[in-house]
Amino acid sequence: MRGPWSLSSRLALLFAACTAVVSLLAGVLFSRASEAHFIELDQQLLEGKLIGLRHALQDLDAEQAQRRLEDELSRQADLALRIKGSDGVRWYDSSIRIPARLPERPGLSTVSEADSDYRVLNAPLYPERAHSPQLTLLLDITHHQHFLQRMQRLIWLTVGLSALATALLGAWTARRALRPLRRMGVITGGVSAHSLNARLPEAQMPAELAELAHSINAMLGRLDDAFQRLSAFSADIAHELRTPLSNLLTHTQVTLTRERSLEDYREALHSNLEELQWMAQLVNDMLYLAKADHGLLAPNREPLALAEEVDVLLEFFAPLAEDANVRLSREGDGGLDGDRNMLRRALSNLLDNALRFTPEGGDVRVRIVDEVQRVRVSVENSGEEIPADRLPRLFDRFYRADPARQESRSEHAGLGLAITRSIIRAHGGEIRCESADGWTCFLIELPKLHQA
Known part of the structure; x- marks a missing residue:
């Protein structure tokens, strides 16, 4: 045919x-x-x-x-x-x-x-x-x-x-005019997972194809960036799971080298259980992010009073703040329609992150500003500033602003801020970080929906 x-x-x-x-x-x-x-x-x-x-x-x-x-x-x-x-x-x-x-x-x-x-x-x-x-x-x-x-x-x-x-002249002219298109086909045909850095020569394209070439180059740039992130994500997953798996294997092998008392076996199992729980939480977090990437997070909309939700979280973190000699406070009030559990998780991640990096005697403040079309929520903590070049990557998976700050324990894998951004975006909002004058501020902007 x-x-x-x-x-x-x-x-x-x-x-x-x-x-x-x-x-x-x-x-x-x-x-x-x-x-x-x-x-x-x-x-x-x-x-x-x-x-x-x-x-x-x-x-x-x-x-x-x-x-x-x-x-x-x-x-x-x-x-x-x-x-x-x-x-x-x-x-x-x-x-x-x-x-x-x-x-x-x-x-x-x-x-x-x-x-x-x-x-x-x-x-x-x-x-x-x-x-x-x-x-x-x-x-x-x-x-x-x-x-x-x-x-x-x-x-x-x-x-x-x-x-x-x-017809003959038209065919000859068309072939010459479509030569840049064939060149685009050759270049794009050679694109693979190992050559995503290839780009089309926009300056050499006719005006009608320059916009298409620009769009294809932008697409290749996004693919390259996504592929690099995916490769880094896979490497980070392997790195994060390798340590607890090695600990489990080593600890289990040592435990089985000789006969031990029932209490020793119980202690070994309890230690392994902690590692397994952390690994399970890590896998759940990654699945949560995967759902967010595919637009599968569907918040349940209900009227929320943000001041009440923040106060519940501050009460939960109060013992930790007291142990670290950190002051917690909240200012302002506002309301919107949102998912209570998802927003609590996002704010909880921000408060946990702020408490971990606030020095003794510092402050953690939550400010709520109710505007006509949106609600602004900021979580601020005093302490060492984050360099400006690292601010755009704070919400990347497994990223830590200061590797020297990594805890010896593996309970913080660097997924909290990525999950927080996914939750905020699922609600139609945006989040960003600012760090200056001895304060670090995570600013959330959420649209206000009609309340019944």
């Missing part, structure tokens, strides 16, 4: 069809104009002869009239005359080649018989008389018709040749 035609073939056929139509229309118009011009010339000639014949036959006897007629008609070989009486009886024929049947209506008409064509003009000999003999002038226009026929054949030949020439 034949596949679809190439773009070059389609353009070539389109050019050929357009040229053929234009040429045909021009030829038809020229042919009609030529035919109308010949009719006008023939009419002028016949009307001039009619006037001469009327003067020649004015008040003459039959013999004199015939001599005058022959003299007038002898001057133009392609002209013939028929005279009929008012009763329709034929009086005179200047030639035996005059067709037997001629139109009776007055005025100009065209008659074809055998291989000859005639322009016929019917008119009375004496227009002022009611019963006047009728003159029929015939002009042989066979040579005119042959000229028009040759011109029509020339028109068809011109149409065919111009269509063929345009």
Whole structure:
């Protein structure tokens, strides 16, 4: 089965069809104009002869009239005359080649018989008389018709040749014009997981393809970035799971090297259970992020008073803050429609993160600003500032702003902020981090939905 035609073939056929139509229309118009011009010339000639014949036959006897007629008609070989009486009886024929049947209506008409064509003009000999003999002038226009026929054949030949020439030129032009598109196909065809850094030369592309090339380059950039993140994510997962797995294997092997008491086995199992619980939490967090990446997080909307939700969390973290000698506070109030559990998890991650990096005697503050179209919630903590170049990566998975701050325990894998951003975005909001003047602030902006 034949596949679809190439773009070059389609353009070539389109050019050929357009040229053929234009040429045909021009030829038809020229042919009609030529035919109308010949009719006008023939009419002028016949009307001039009619006037001469009327003067020649004015008040003459039959013999004199015939001599005058022959003299007038002898001057133009392609002209013939028929005279009929008012009763329709034929009086005179200047030639035996005059067709037997001629139109009776007055005025100009065209008659074809055998291989000859005639322009016929019917008119009375004496227009002022009611019963006047009728003159029929015939002009042989066979040579005119042959000229028009040759011109029509020339028109068809011109149409065919111009269509063929345009098709060939159109195909050549289309192939040259589509060369950048083929180059784009070659470059994109070579893109693979190992060559996502390939880019199309936008500066060398025509204006019509430059925007497409820019879009493809942007897509390749996003794919490259996503692939690099995925590779780093896979490496981070392997790195995060390798340590607890090695601990489990080592601890289990050591425990099984010799007979131990029931209490020792119980302690070993309890230690392994902690590692397994952390690994289970890590896997659950990764599954949660995977759902967020595929847009599967669907918050349950219910009216929430943010001040109450924040106060519940501050009460939960109060013992930890007291042990670390950190002051907790909340300012402002606001309401929106959102998922209570998801928003509590997001704010809990931010408060936990703030408490871990607030020095002794520092402050953690939660500010709520209720605006017309949105609610702004900021979680601020005093302490060491985060360098500006690291702020954009804070929400990446497994990223830690300061590797030196990593705890010896593996309970914080660097997924908290990534999960928080996924929850905020699922609610249609945005989150960002600012760090300056001894304070680090995570600012959340959430749209306010209509409350029932």
